[in-house]
Amino acid sequence: MPQALHAIARRTLLMALATPALARAQAPAWPDRPVRLVVPFGAGGAIDTLSRTVANAFPPLANGQTLVVENRGGAGGTIAGAVVAQARPDGATLMMADLGANAIARDLQPSLSYDPMRAFTPICHLVNLPLVLVVPAASPARDLAGLLDLARQRRDLVYAHPGIGYVGHLAQELLLRRTGVTMTPVPYRSGAEVVRSIIADETGSAIITVSTTLPFIREGKVRALAVAARERVPLLPDVPTIAEAGGPALAGFEATVWHGVLGPAGLPEPLVEAANRVFNAAMRQPDVARVVEQTQAGQIVGGTPAQFANFIQAEHARWAPLIQSAGIRTE
Template identity: 35%
Template sequence: MNKPSQFALERRSLLSTGLALLAASPAARAQSGGTWPSRPVRIIVPFAAGGPADGLARMLGEQVLGPKLGQPVVVENRAGAGGVIGVAAAAGANDVHTLLFGSISMTIVPHLQAQPVGYDVVRDFTPLAQIASTPFLLVVPSGSRFTDVAALVAAAKARPKGLSAANSGYGTLSHMTAELFNQGAGAELEPVVYRGEGVLMPDLLGGQVDLGFLTLSSVLPHLRAGTLRALAVAGAARLPELPEVPILAEAGFPGIEVDGWQAMFAPRSVPPAAAARLSAILAEAMADPAIRARITSFGAVPASRPNADFAAMVPEEFRRWGVLVKERNIRVD
């Protein structure tokens, strides 16, 4: 057998050296998870600046992720289309240095649209950790004749669409919670669509609409002032702020549970080691009383669901809302 020439040996050596240098480059190491992150991290928030989601994302970036990762963390607001624009931008980036501060709406909106939204919540993202929840309550004006859920459901069954339910927008979680209530309780409430909770509140307070499934932060001042009455919490547990208000299951209507979750996601392409590191950092932060107090200050409830449980819940949420949209024939015009 002929021995390789000196030229061939040198060429082989140079090639091996080049491959080693390539493997050791920051980009290659970042893709493998070895030195991730190798540059600033971006968090896309699919909602406008100044809102609770934006505030939570910036707090996590500045107080948690930046110091732990050793890189600047930049929040980018990409609002519009019920969150679709921002979520699709995060999915399309396919960049291991781009994270998404998402919400439950990303599992609902795809079922409402006639055209593809530009992302697949199960295929395109790696759930890292739930950060917060937005509780929803069934509330009526203080002058309402209804003092419990059973009486309200009985009236709704006796006269389908005879009771009006204000919501903060067609396809929003406020609207979808009412639809879930219709399905679970066998009621048929008439939806009245507004552009936000602040816009609907005067009509609800004045009795022009009969009820609403609204966020804790929007109704709590009115509950304390005695101008609204809470009949139930549309969640799995009573709220510390309103310990006397039962959940719907306690009121006789089990299975009607909504968790208005907000969470951090990474692209599916993120290296497993990097995803595990991020999940661990966020889990540690969620156990910090100071971080939990900051979350509460944004009008949200700090999450207590383990990261693995949340990751398993996301595809189930996508399936559940898809079934509801189909069975209730809900579509955005």
């Protein structure tokens, strides 16, 4: 090859090798503007507390940009889900993910305008929040076996849940089906109302988040029988898991409230990777960890977008058959 052509070929090869790195260097860093975080429930609940805690930690990790929490409650979280599903995939609109709106909503409501398993791009699994089975302080049930025996004796025993298709509702239905016991579900509008019904002895049991019930457990106003987590909860070390307390019928039983961050489908991979780094870093901040672990009794998860996507797929596979077989619908 003539020397001139050799030099041209060499320059061409070097430019080709340098182009991807140059493109990355010239690409605007995410975020380059304030980011909207759509929350599928109203202010004051556990998911709102988590969202605002993460938002407080966000700016120093995200080029000084803010994370603006926008509560869009209603319809089991699907109002927020529809907003984010229809948003431009530019990283300016994200969602604090929830089982209902982002995994099982179409199983509960077949006419839903979006498909939760296709409409979003998973970014980062933030936390798991444990659930606990509680009964009124005056209940004769001292443990899980006692509650199941009571339900077999009393056909009118009712349980409370904070809405059709919420994980506490699904977890209790799964527990009943696996043990062959019948109870009547009574829906309330919030976890706080569920706890009030248990304290007042209006309902016989509920599976609700530890963070919602912990003060009342400590005060003796409700009794904790078992946690729905895979392992015992550090803030309730003497309370067994449902799998421990339930015998062979409940072996491996597990249910959890989980939250993470996702965006609309079609988010570019470099943006997803950048957002994942920011949210993983936010969860490592001491103030965030303190709220999750001490106030919400939760577990920080973190990880890659692929891990979060696989987790959501697994959650759908866990709950969709129960929803179908039990005929659970929100419409």
